[in-house]
Amino acid sequence: MKILMVCLGNICRSPLAHGIMQHIVDEKKLNWEIDSAGTGDWHIGQAPDRRSIAVAKKYGVDISGQRAQHFTADLFAVYDKILVMDEQNYKDVLKLAKTDAERAKVSLFLADDIVPDPYFDDALFEPVYKMVYNRCLTLVDVFK
Ligand code: 4NP
Numbered sequence: 321m322k323i324l325m326v327c328l329g330n331i332c333r334s335p336l337a338h339g340i341m342q343h344i345v346d347e348k349k350l351n352w353e354i355d356s357a358g359t360g361d362w363h364i365g366q367a368p369d370r371r372s373i374a375v376a377k378k379y380g381v382d383i384s385g386q387r388a389q390h391f392t393a394d395l396f397a398v399y400d401k402i403l404v405m406d407e408q409n410y411k412d413v414l415k416l417a418k419t420d421a422e423r424a425k426v427s428l429f430l431a432d433d434i435v436p437d438p439y440f441d442d443a444l445f446e447p448v449y450k451m452v453y454n455r456c457l458t459l460v461d462v463f464k
Contacts, residue, residue, distance in 0.1 A: 321463050322353040324399040325429065326409050330358025330388035333405045333435050335368035336449060339376055339383035341456045348460065355399075357391040359412040364390050371442060375449045396422040401463065403427060406434040430455055 325337035338356035345352045358364075366388045367373070376383045393416040396402070402425045404410045410428060417423045429435060435451060438444030 321350070321401070322399045323355075323401045323403060323459075323463070324391075324395060325354070325356040325403050325405075326359060326391055326413055327356075327405040327435075328358055328360050328409060328437065329363045329369075329439065330356055330360075330390075331363045331366060331369045332372050332437065332439050332445075333448060333452070334358065335383050335386050335388075336372050336376060336452050337403065337405070337429060337435075337456065338386060339381045340449075340453050341459070343381045344456050344460050350460070350464070352463075353399075355389075356386070357389045357395060359391050359409055361390040363388040369439070371438070371445045375445045379449065379453070392416070393418070396425060399425065401425060401427070403429040403459075405429055406437065 325334040327334040334356035338354055342354045368383050368386055373384050402413060404413055413426050414423060435448060436444055438448050
């Protein structure tokens with residue numbers, strides 16, 4: 321199973337989803353490939369936001385080694401599942417899809433809700449961590 325987590329900047333939400341999912345699949349000894357990307361290109365090559373690094377560290381997940389990459393159409397061929405954090409991410413990713421098979425790979429990470437962008441609100445990092453962690457636990461069972 322190859323899963324790509326996608327948000328806007330690839331520095332706040334998708335690095336958390338990437339790191340948490342990696343942590344869970346490592347614990348379960350699942351040989352899955354997890355990565356993340358952003359629909360925007362402003363932060364390419366940067367480490368995650370320090371607030372995402374801090375909240376993950378608090379719960380024993382190290383995301384400090386991640387580096388942001390831009391979501392590009394070639395990634396459809398690489399991943400089985402492309403999980404996006406909000407409706408805008410969904411639109412931006414679908415714009416780049418060329419086939420129904422590519423479109424079928426894309427879904428909202430939370431299925432019927434969005435992960436709020438914590439970039440402008442320090443208080444959101446903790447609740448975002450928890451909602452992402454809980455969803456990752458569920459997704460591992462769904463995809464297993
Ligand atoms: P993310 O949060 O999409 O969860 O990584 C953001 C990070 C940066 C910006 C917006 C959202 N930005 O505008 O630079």
